Amino acid sequence: xxxxxxxxxxxxxxxxxxxxxxxxxxxxxxxxxxxxxxxxxxxxxxxxxxxxxxxxxxxxxxxxxxxxxxxxxxxxxxxxxxxxxxxxxxxxxxxxxxxxxxxxxxxxxxxxxxxxxxxxxxxxxxxxxxxxxxxxxxxxxxxxxxxxxxxxxxxxxxxxxxxxxxxxxxxxxxxxxxxxxxxxxxxxxxxx
Numbered sequence: 660x661x662x663x664x665x666x667x668x669x670x671x672x673x674x675x676x677x678x679x680x681x682x683x684x685x686x687x688x689x690x691x692x693x694x695x696x697x698x699x700x701x702x703x704x705x706x707x708x709x710x711x712x713x714x715x716x717x718x719x720x721x722x723x724x725x726x727x728x729x730x731x732x733x734x735x736x737x738x739x740x741x742x743x744x745x746x747x748x749x750x751x752x753x754x755x756x757x758x759x760x761x762x763x764x765x766x767x768x769x770x771x772x773x774x775x776x777x778x779x780x781x782x783x784x785x786x787x788x789x790x791x792x793x794x795x796x797x798x799x800x801x802x803x804x805x806x807x808x809x810x811x812x813x814x815x816x817x818x819x820x821x822x823x824x825x826x827x828x829x830x831x832x833x834x835x836x837x838x839x840x841x842x843x844x845x846x847x848x849x850x851x
Contacts, residue, residue: 685811689841692806695799696845702777704733705846707804708790709782712738712765714749714820714828719780719804719835721758726843735776739789741767746821752828756836770794780804780842783816807841808834 705723709716720736727734745753745760753760773779773794779801781787787801805815817835820828 685806685808685815688806688815689808692802693841693845696802696842697848701730701846702732704735704776705778705780706772706776707734707736707780708768708786709736709738709817710786710819711740711743711821712736712767713743713745713763715782715817715831715835717745717760717763717765718749718753718756718758718832719839721753721760722756722836722839723780723843726839727847730847732846735766735772737766737768737772739768741765748823748825748828749820752820752825752832755829756832776800778802778846782819804835804838804842807838807845809837809841810834 705727707716707720707723716736716738720734723732724734741764743765745763750760768790773790773796777800779790779796781790781801781803782805783803787798787803790796790801791798803815803817805812805817812834817838818827818831820831
């Protein structure tokens with residue numbers, strides 16, 4: 660007997676069912692990370708890393724710097740390339756959050772910066788693996804920013820908006836705002 664194509668309702672139900680494991684795992688990962696962050700001292704230094712250090716990491720670092728400066732936390736951002744400016748769409752999207760990326764130039768990740776940071780925040784698995792393997796950092800000290808997303812998301816990765824339309828920058832930055840807020844709350848919980 661040949662099976663027919665699922666109806667629109669069945670297709671929507673299947674899509675929702677496929678997302679259940681992601682939602683459950685996201686919630687569990689988030690709880691685990693928040694508990695771990697609250698159980699350690701507030702970091703004196705935090706390093707935010709992304710591939711190019713022109714969009715995601717400088718924006719996240721600016722938000723975290725704003726939220727954590729009163730706690731004396733030094734926040735910097737780096738990437739795997741240096742000297743590049745933020746693209747115009749990144750500058751415009753960041754400005755909506757009162758973050759000025761006009762004069763930003765990408766900074767190169769170095770062993771010294773990685774080794775001296777108390778906590779390292781990355782945008783995807785590949786960056787986490789590279790930081791741990793290349794610089795010998797313990798995986799407990801390197802976290803994916805997307806794991807702190809207050810909204811369940813199918814991807815742990817914070818999407819790279821480079822060469823994408825402005826709407827993608829805005830979506831990415833909105834997600835970073837929520838994640839950065841949660842990170843700031845978690846690392847300062849004992850001090851607040």
